Structures are given as structure tokens and as C-alpha cells.
Amino acid sequence: MRYPALIVDKEKVLNNARAVAELCRSRGIDVWGVAKGLSGDPRLAEIYADAGFRGICDSRLHNLRKIKDSGSSLPRQLIRIAMTSELRELAVTAEMSLQSDIGTIKELDRICVSSGVSHEVLMMIDVGDLREGFWPTELPEAARELKDLKGGVKIGGVAANFACACGVLPTPGNMARLVECRDVIAGIVGCEMPTVSVGGTCCLKIIEDGLAPEGVNVLRICEGVLLGTDTAFDRVVPYLAGDALTVTAEVVECRQKPSMPVGEVGYQAFGEKPVFIDRGLRKRAILAIGRQDVNIDRITPLDENVEIVTASSDHLIVDVTNAGVMYKAGDLMSFRPRYPAMLACATSEYVEVIFE
Numbered sequence: 097m098r099y100p101a102l103i104v105d106k107e108k109v110l111n112n113a114r115a116v117a118e119l120c121r122s123r124g125i126d127v128w129g130v131a132k133g134l135s136g137d138p139r140l141a142e143i144y145a146d147a148g149f150r151g152i153c154d155s156r157l158h159n160l161r162k163i164k165d166s167g168s169s170l171p172r173q174l175i176r177i178a179m180t181s182e183l184r185e186l187a188v189t190a191e192m193s194l195q196s197d198i199g200t201i202k203e204l205d206r207i208c209v210s211s212g213v214s215h216e217v218l219m220m221i222d223v224g225d226l227r228e229g230f231w232p233t234e235l236p237e238a239a240r241e242l243k244d245l246k247g248g249v250k251i252g253g254v255a256a257n258f259a260c261a262c263g264v265l266p267t268p269g270n271m272a273r274l275v276e277c278r279d280v281i282a283g284i285v286g287c288e289m290p291t292v293s294v295g296g297t298c299c300l301k302i303i304e305d306g307l308a309p310e311g312v313n314v315l316r317i318c319e320g321v322l323l324g325t326d327t328a329f330d331r332v333v334p335y336l337a338g339d340a341l342t343v344t345a346e347v348v349e350c351r352q353k354p355s356m357p358v359g360e361v362g363y364q365a366f367g368e369k370p371v372f373i374d375r376g377l378r379k380r381a382i383l384a385i386g387r388q389d390v391n392i393d394r395i396t397p398l399d400e401n402v403e404i405v406t407a408s409s410d411h412l413i414v415d416v417t418n419a420g421v422m423y424k425a426g427d428l429m430s431f432r433p434r435y436p437a438m439l440a441c442a443t444s445e446y447v448e449v450i451f452e
């Protein structure tokens with residue numbers, strides 16, 4: 097095995113995915129699995145398919161293309177509103193997308209008509225988190241523009257994000273506003289728009305509690321399935337495994353050193369001026385993983401007697417003075433990643449992603 101590695105326990109992710117699928121099914125909600133947490137890894141798409149998820153979402157066409165090329169049978173949805181420059185590729189790579197710009201939707205429609213494909217768009221609505229989306233008061237005018245579409249793009253419904261840019265939490269109230277927005281658009285365009293899609297993991301809480309308003313029928317989820325956490329509500333989801341992913345790195349040096357640096361301290365490699373506390377001589381291990389590979393504030397050592405001290409691009413320094421193990425070069429040390437650390441590992445070409 098090559099290190100550093102991000103190790104994915106397939107069985108645990110599958111069980112998490114099944115638990116979410118079952119909960120949502122019991123509330124009349126379909127689940128679409130978001131693959132961006134592991135950079136659109138086709139092996140994750142396969143797990144989502146096995147769990148009964150209805151489709152695969154990713155924010156990058158690059159990832160959706162990988163999934164398509166792997167032969168995945170599920171429909172694909174681009175969930176970052178598209179760049180105009182990628183519409184041609186979008187039309188042949190994904191069946192669905194989230195959009196929030198009328199000009200972009202019209203251009204996509206033209207491209208789909210000329211290349212003889214059809215594409216479903218969900219209108220992204222901003223119900224308060226202030227990232228992408230039509231502002232609800234703009235909808236009547238936007239909906240009138242949609243009457244001019246030439247049949248390449250079909251509007252399938254609406255979608256919203258919660259707790260992404262500003263941390264605005266989902267509530268039965270703002271979800272109900274989303275359903276109302278769908279009704280406004282559908283009324284003006286004069287056709288059925290069945291889908292009301294919400295995301296991400298923070299929406300699970302409302303669904304669990306049986307409080308999702310009538311009409312909400314799709315959940316897009318990533319974090320909960322992979323990590324068992326719900327960052328927005330700051331909770332561990334009680335029925336999901338929180339230990340499916342592990343980051344493992346190799347020790348390349350371990351020795352006793354003073355806790356105070358020797359010499360005048362300026363700024364370190366990342367422009368920070370570190371502060372030190374004199375704790376006498378400490379035993380420190382250096383791991384061959386660094387800030388290029390992982391977000392060091394967002395990993396927790398599995399050995400609770402190990403403390404992260406600092407890191408540079410390629411080296412992670414940990415204090416192992418109190419560890420039960422006598423670490424030496426060649427030993428492995430493992431960590432539990434949180435969302436940003438998982439993203440960083442999955443995108444670092446230096447980190448091997450292993451499904452086992």
C-alpha cells in the first residue's frame with residue numbers, strides 16, 4: 097500500500113447510504129448521492145447505486161465525466177450552476193443540472209436542441225443562505241422567460257441549498273417557501289414541475305423529525321453518508337457510522353526535542369507566526385503528509401494520546417510523548433477526517449484513495 101492513504105470502508109458507507117435511503121423512502125423522499133466528497137470516485141457512485149439512490153450529483157463536470165466513463169447506470173446531475181463555457185459538455189455528460197441564470201438556461205436549451213439531446217433543469221432558489229439561486233421575488237419574471245424555451249431544456253422543478261455559504265439552517269418554513277416557489281413557476285409556465293430538491297446533510301434532521309413539508313421529494317446528500325456527521329447542526333447522526341473513513345500516514349522520524357524552538361522566530365512557511373509553550377523535552381513524530389494533502393485542523397488522531405503540533409506542506413508534526421506506542425520510522429498513524437480534510441485528501445494526487 098502507498099501512503100498517505102484515505103481508506104474508505106465500503107461496507108460502512110453502504111450501510112450509511114442504505115440507512116439514509118430507507119429513512120427518506122419512509123417519508124416519500126428520493127435520495128441523490130453527492131460524489132464530490134471523494135472527487136467523484138466511480139467506486140462511490142457504485143455504492144450509491146447499490147444503496148438504492150436515484151442518481152449521482154457532483155459539482156464538477158470533470159467528476160461526472162469520470163462516473164459516466166465508468167459505466168455507472170444512474171442519471172447524473174451537475175449541482176454547481178454551470179459555466180457558460182461548459183454547457184456543450186454538460187449537455188452530453190449529465191442528464192440534469194441546477195441553474196440560476198436565465199441566459200445560461202436559454203443557451204443550454206439552444207445547445208440541446210442543436211445536438212438533439214434533452215436536459216432537465218432544476219431552478220435554484222435562494223431561500224436565505226445567500227449563495228446561488230433566484231431570489232423569490234424575481235420568479236414571476238424569470239418564469240415568463242422560460243416560456244420561450246425551444247424544448248431542449250425541460251424545467252423539472254426547483255432546488256435549494258441550506259447552510260452552505262452563510263450557515264442558514266433548513267426549517268419546515270423555508271422548505272415550504274421553496275415548494276411555494278415551485279408552484280409560482282409551474283403556474284406561470286403552465287406545466288407540471290414535480291421535483292423539489294433540498295440539500296445537503298443538514299436537511300436530514302427535518303426529514304427525520306417528519307417535518308419536511310408536503311412536496312419536498314428529493315434529498316441531495318454527501319457528508320452524512322461518508323462521515324456520519326451533520327456539521328451544520330453540529331451533531332453526530334446517531335444511526336450512521338462515523339468511522340467509515342480513515343487517513344493513514346507513515347512516520348518518517350521520531351525523536352525527543354525541546355518544545356521551544358532554538359533561535360529567533362519569524363513567520364513560518366504559511367505566513368503564520370506560531371506561539372510556543374515551554375513543556376520541556378517532548379517526543380515528536382514526523383509524518384509524511386502535509387498541508388498539500390490534508391487540512392490539519394480537521395483531522396483527529398485515532399490514538400487519543402497523540403497531539404497535532406503543526407505542519408508544513410509535506411510534514412505533519414505530532415507530539416507522541418504520552419502515546420502508549422513507541423513510534424518509530426516506518427510505523428503508521430491514523431486519523432479521522434472531517435469534511436474539509438476528506439475533500440483535501442480526495443483531491444491531492446499524493447493521497448491514495450483505497451476502498452476496502
Ligand SMILES: *Cc1c(COP(=O)(O)O)cnc(C)c1O
Pocket residue numbers: 130132155175176257295296297298316317318319320
Ligand atoms: C455539496 C452539496 C450537497 C451535499 O451536501 P452535504 O452537506 O455534504 O451532504 C448538496 N447540494 C449541493 C448543491 C452541494 O453543493
